[in-house]
Structures are given as structure tokens and as C-alpha cells.
Amino acid sequence: MWAIARRKVASGSSASSVLRQSLSKIRPAASSAPRGYTTTVKEISMALLAGGGSKTVRGVVHCSYLGSLVSSRPVREVTSFLQIDSPIQVQRRPFSSDNGDLVDAVVPFMGESISDGTLAKFLKQPGDHVEIDEPIAQIETDKVTIDVPSPEAGVVQKFVAKEGDVVEPGTKIAVISKSGEGVTHVAPSEKTPSKASPEKEAVDKPQPKAETPPPKEKPKVPSPPPPKPSATEPVLPPKERERRVPMTRLRKRVATRLKDSQNTFAMLTTFNEVDMTNLMKLRSDYKDAFVEKHGVKLGLMSGFIKGAVSGLQNQPIINAVIDGDDIIYRDYIDISIAVGTPKGLVVPVIRNADRMNFAEIEKSINTLAKKANDGTISIDEMAGGSFTISNGGVYGSLLSTPIINPPQSAILGMHSIVNRPMVVGGNVVSRPMMYIALTYDHRLIDGREAVFFLRRIKDVVEDPRRLLLDI
DSSP: OHHHHHHHHHTTOOHHHHHHHHHHHHSOOTTTSOSOOHHHHHHHHHHHHHHOOHHHHHHHHHHHHHHSOOOSSOOOEEOOOOOTTOSOOOEEOOOHHHHTOEEEEEOOOOOTTOOOEEEEEESSOTTOEEOTTOEEEEEEOSSOEEEEEOSSSEEEEEESSOTTOEEOTTOEEEEEESSOTTOOOOOOOOOOOOOOOHHHHHHHSOOOOOOOOOOOOOOOOOOOOOOOOOTTSOOOOOGGGOOOOOOOHHHHHHHHHHHHHHHHOOEEEEEEEEEOHHHHHHHHHHHHHHHHHHSSOOOSHHHHHHHHHHHHHHOGGGGOEEETTEEEOOSSOOEEEOEEETTEEEOOEETTGGGOOHHHHHHHHHHHHHHHHHTOOOSTTTSOOSEEEEEGGGGTOOOOOOOOOTTOSEEEEEEEEEEEEEEETTEEEEEEEEEEEEEEETTTOOHHHHHHHHHHHHHHHHOTHHHHHTO
């Protein structure tokens, strides 16, 4: 049969048509055997390798592809039917879409109250190696800064988004190559100045010219003096000395909330002063034992939080809030602590402060303050809060009128400790004193409740033994 096929090919007939007819004779029926021609193709290949030409081989391979089954997966490889001892080779071309080499880095879920954010900056560059869950970019939202982690370990292939773009959860911002193939590291170009050849320098060197007498200088005409500005015209600084920088999303959010607070609340501030002698003495006497037992330093903030808790329990209206035509009384006490960070003001919350002792409060303050400064604080750690304490004294503030943090109804302001002359027992003595301020919503809280609340904090801080005796 193969001799007949070769004679027909030699006579000028198409190799593909001849071989297709020949294969139809030796191909097994569909009912008797599965549609796979590996054995047949093997026999054909052996026969052709023994005495067939390259033209016939091309026809056989062509026909074998036409008669073979279509695979359920795409075949993306160049294959020549190969015997174990045959010189024909098999070549394969890898595709990343098939083996899952490329992985997309997308914006993660940012919180229920956050729908989008701004791509602040990329922490990696194309070509940099990253580990799994290693941050590659930062998303700035109205409340916190969120890291975009790498979904797989590999190499950053390219960026899809740009810094400053507004992105939503699920937005693709980068492509990670797990194998690192086809990725070139982006490095600053190093340009070395090429030295010009001596011949070129000789050509470029200007030839000396004959000296010519200098031209005679014309008499200069004095320029008119600049016009003097009128007395009514203001002299503005030049625009070159000004810089325009876009506001961060956190700063815009803080500005909006503070202005809304001023427009909504009928704010009024009352003041008092606290003698810090006993609280500072308590801290000095037990600071070493406190650190040894609890592993955290005893600060002044925990004393004021305990005092605020006692005041809120005595005056529940300070812990309430107006909601439409109703008043919501909160039976829990969550204290918000205002923390200033390089990116803006954040207010983490100490949950159930009324159930905590001094050590638990100090540990919570240290943990939340560290997260706020590192930018790793979460939305849940800043949500809620029924009362806020702002300590401007750490920056040296002597007196201020704090602004209420919506939707709360009051805020306590602490200030710096200054030694001032005070009359104690008929004698003038120097005492460490602090001014405290309470700003409250006068629509809900009357002056009587506000003053009683501030007075309770003063009594507890000046004599911490009242907390033990509950008086």
C-alpha cells in the first residue's frame, strides 16, 4: 500500500489527498475502537522513516492532525510525532495564562463605610521581589491607610494603576509574576559621559581669528526709574514662593467633620483646674512596682479616664446623644482618645472602659497609640465611642476649647501641667496645676450637669482614694 502511495505522490498527486484515502482504509471503525490513532501513526512514522521522503512525512503529519480528536483543553505546543530513537524533537512553548504564572494584586476590602480610596504610593517597583502578603502599595481612605498585600510570592511585573488614582475594592493595581520570567528590574539609568575622540576635538576646536579693534561704545541712555506703587496697592509675595499641595483624604475628612460639628451642635465650654499633686505622687511611689507586675508604665491618662468614667456614671446625660426627636442613653462607656499622627488626627476607642483597671487602660492606650502612629490601625478600632478625651498638654497647650467629635455630645480637654502659686491652708505654696475644659452640646446638656461632671473629675484626680471608696 505504501508503495502505491509513493508512486501516486511521484506521479504528481497531492500527498495529503493520497494519504487521507490510505488512512481511511487502515483506520479502525469508530464502533470497534476509540478514536485514537497513536498505534497507526506510530506504524506510519516507522514506515516513512524507513523509506519515505520529507514531502511524504509532512503529508502524514498533516493527515494525522486532521483525523485526531480535538482535545478539551487548548493545545499550545508544537509537537512532532516522535519515536524514542527518532531524531525528531518535541518543542513546547509555555504560556502564563495556562500555568497561572501571573497573578493580579487587587485592592482589598476597606470597611463597610468606605467605598473607595486614593492610591497613595507604591512600596515596590517593577522587578522587585515580594513575599506572600508583603505590602506593595498603600491606599489612603477617609479614616485609615490600608496596605495592599501581594497575593503570591514572586516578582512585580508591572503596575496597572498610577499613584493618585481613586480605586475601589477589587480594583487591579499590579501584576505579580510567580516565576519572574520576562521581568526586567527597573533601575536608575547610569549615563557615563562618552569621551570625544582626539580627532573630533581637533576638528571642533575653533581656529584663532585675526584680532579686530573693539567697537566704540555708545553712550548709555539712563533707563527710567520703575513706577512706585501707590499707597493703596498691596504688595503681594511672588507666586514662586508659594506651594500648592493637594489635601489628603484623611485631612479632608477631618475638616468636613469638624465643620459639621460646628454647624450642628450648640457648643459651650466650661473650665476648671486640677491640683495634680496627689496623682503625681501616686505615680511616683508605685511606678516601679506597677511596671514589674503589669509590664507597662503608669501614666496620668489612666487616672483621667477613670475619673471620666466615674463622672459619666454620675451624669448619664453626658454619655447620651440626640437622634432626631429622641435621646439615646448609652448603657456602656467607650472612651475615644484623640491621637495626633503625621497624616492627621485619628480617634481610636477604648471599649468598655468602665470594666477596666488602671493596667488594662494603660495597655490599651499604648497599643492603640502605636498602631495609630504606624498607620496600622483598623476601622473597627476607631468606630463608635460615647465620649472623647483630647490631651493637648503633650504638645504644651495651656488652655483650649475642644470641638465635639460627632455623634457624641461632649469632649474633655486636658492641658499642660504648670507650677503655679496656690493658697493651701492659708499659705501660698507652689502646686502642679492643670486646666481642664469640657465642651458639650447645650441642646442636650445643661450647665448644671456639665459643671457637676467636671467637678467629679477634679475630685477624683486630686484624691484618687475616692475611687476605692466610691465617694
